[in-house]
Amino acid sequence: MTTNSAAWILEPKAHPFVVKEAPTYTPEANEILVKNHALAIAPVDGGIQTRAWFPITYPAILGQDVAGEVVAIGPNVTRFKIGDRVIGHGAGFATKSIRDFAFQNYTVILTNMASELPDNISYEEGCVVPLGLSTASCGLFQDDHLGLQLPTEPRGVNSGVVLVWGGASSVGSNAIQLVVSAGYEVFTTASPKNFEIVKKLGASQVFDYNSPTVVQEITAALQGKTLAGALDCIGFVATPMTVEVVRKSEGNKFVSTVKPGFESPEGITVKHIFGTTLKDNHVGKAIYEDFLPKALKVGTFTPAPSPLIAGHGLESIQGAVDLQAKGTSAQKIIVTL
Structure with a gap:
């Protein structure tokens, strides 16, 4: 140097x-x-x-x-x-x-x-x-957030659906792939022009977040399924809508969000993600050492x-x-x- x-x-x-x-x-x-x-x-x-x-x-x-x-x-x-x-x-x-x-x-x-x-x-x-990956990983896999099973290569097999609100964002694009690699199903939201992008990343169902009935649409699609949790990658008006979906669905009543300042309503936990906290726990090594290098090499993570x-x-x-x-x-x- x-x-x-x-x-x-x-x-x-x-x-x-x-x-x-x-x-x-x-x-x-x-x-x-x-x-x-x-x-x-x-x-x-x-x-x-x-x-x-x-x-x-x-x-x-x-x-x-x-x-x-x-x-x-x-x-x-x-x-x-x-x-x-x-x-x-x-x-x-x-x-x-x-x-x-x-x-x-x-x-x-x-x-x-x-x-x-x-x-x-x-x-x-x-x-x-990196930043999108770290932020998504903190919200999805840390024990004090959703606590999902970690992603693996080859992919894991787990039950449940994870809602990723804002799937075409930086955090969302990484979150979809991480959740799929961990073996869960992904529902996500995006603008219609980005539907094919998030489907290619692995989302099974995509909803237009500008639709006035988007909460009802997602809730209906989740009928008969178990929600493993929700990750809001947008914040502001998105977090209340994410909370509403979680409220009306069966499963983990937890929303990880990229924006601070939201109070947890009764029966639901809403927690802000700080994207560097994985450096101090098992998630950092699990993502950056055990998962990502191999997944990038074989092309299962883009x-x-x-x-x-x-x-x-x-x-x-x-x-x-x-x-x-x-x-x-x-x-x-x-x-x-």
Whole structure:
């Protein structure tokens, strides 16, 4: 490693990002240092820049999704070697350390939040996975959320239906595939233009979330089936509708949601997902080490949603964040390095 640069936010609500030198990092135990070749943009990045609603120390670096090449390994690391192609989830929002954020040339990644990337999958394609995968996994498999059986390759066999509200989103695209790999049936919602996309990912039934009768339609389809739980990937008006489906169905009265601030109504648990908590429990290793590398290699797990490349270089991050703020459908915005 020579020198490092990053796209910085120098103070709260500062616009644009400023590209300047960043520290160089040495990976510690169970960490790898990745030279980034592609970065992904998440809604949280623009939200923090414009509203400063998340407590971080300034000047700050943002970003969580990386795809690149291992350039250094820390003590106790045996899974990876220098030169390996990887994808990883930078845990900076949990660790509060700039070394763990994505919007720079080099990022430190925990080994239980990193996966080998097969040669047939580009960095741009692979980069769409980590944050959505981690968030979905926390909501689906952690003991304090839905607690589903873990995904396996070959796929498991379990009974029950999981409702994934917002199946074409980043979290939803990963959730559908994870649930199917765990052996459950998936019902999901999407706009009609994305029905075929979510069916290809593995959903057995898809419902138009804009339909005024969508709750009744899903409830009717669940008659005679057992609901293993619900994952709301959208929040706001979606969570109350998800809760209503759960209320009217037989099974697990639990909704994992990506948005905070919802109270649990009587008889139903609604819990917010923080997408980095899997680093501290068995789910991180189960997903990033035991499941994902093999599933990517054999093609039973597909990077989704599709990448939309918004520019090249750290100087392109501001434009990419601004583009993401306008909204995307079945796509994730990428910057290459």
